[in-house]
Amino acid sequence: MNAVTETNTNTAVAVPGYDPFAAYGQEAASGSGAYLKFSKGEYLLGQNDDEVKLETHLVANMDELSIGWIRWADGKPAERRMGALAQGYKPEARDALGYTDQALWEKDDETGQPKDPWNFTNELPMANPETGEQMTFSASSKGGIGAIGNLCKAYGKEYRSKGGQVPVIELGRDSYKHPKYGKTYVPVLALVGWRDAMPDAPVATDEDEPAADKPAGKTRF
Numbered sequence: 001m002n003a004v005t006e007t008n009t010n011t012a013v014a015v016p017g018y019d020p021f022a023a024y025g026q027e028a029a030s031g032s033g034a035y036l037k038f039s040k041g042e043y044l045l046g047q048n049d050d051e052v053k054l055e056t057h058l059v060a061n062m063d064e065l066s067i068g069w070i071r072w073a074d075g076k077p078a079e080r081r082m083g084a085l086a087q088g089y090k091p092e093a094r095d096a097l098g099y100t101d102q103a104l105w106e107k108d109d110e111t112g113q114p115k116d117p118w119n120f121t122n123e124l125p126m127a128n129p130e131t132g133e134q135m136t137f138s139a140s141s142k143g144g145i146g147a148i149g150n151l152c153k154a155y156g157k158e159y160r161s162k163g164g165q166v167p168v169i170e171l172g173r174d175s176y177k178h179p180k181y182g183k184t185y186v187p188v189l190a191l192v193g194w195r196d197a198m199p200d201a202p203v204a205t206d207e208d209e210p211a212a213d214k215p216a217g218k219t220r221f
Contacts, residue, residue, distance in 0.1 A: 034136075035135065037138060043171050058135075059127050059166055059195060061166065065084065066084055066122070066124075068080070068081045068092075069082070070140070123136050124137045127201070150188075151191060162194050165196055169192065172190055174186050
């Protein structure tokens with residue numbers, strides 16, 4: 001996942017055993033690559049929206065699943081209040097984050113209604129088991145967070161018996177009929193296997209590595 005663009009933890013919830021310095025260091029140095037998003041039934045990777053096919057297998061790093069809030073401004077992430085679920089991080093209540101005056105909120109492009117700048121978000125680092133390519137699945141929609149929640153349920157039933165192995169997931173999708181928008185797709189992250197460890201990232205070249213890209217424009221998934 002990308003490093004914090006602007007950190008403000010004055011009102012963050014103190015969690016026993018949670019070390020924010022270690023968490024940030026892990027986040028900033030993890031090199032989790034491009035963002036993977038789910039949009040209109042497709043998985044798209046990076047700033048170029050390269051399609052990742054359904055039924056692709058990826059390895060999920062559940063220990064680095066981050067939850068919390070991201071504040072958006074001018075179509076870009078402006079502030080992050082995120083922490084690792086595995087380290088006991090408890091996200092703040094929305095009312096504690098500020099920016100509550102709807103008269104100052106940006107307007108939604110489609111509806112014209114005020115749009116809350118804070119999005120509750122889940123970010124799950126993943127990797128391609130064949131190439132080692134690193135990526136981060138980011139979700140702030142009901143369907144995306146639900147997909148990560150269902151994966152957590154499946155993972156929680158088995159991981160204690162797996163001796164430190166990490167889960168292999170398969171990218172899928174489901175759909176339902178929305179009363180306003182019609183057929184609507186949602187992501188599915190199915191746990192289909194286990195492996196001993198996360199795959200190693202590809203060896204860097206002599207050129208400087210670019211920072212992990214951020215979700216482009218105002219797309220929220």
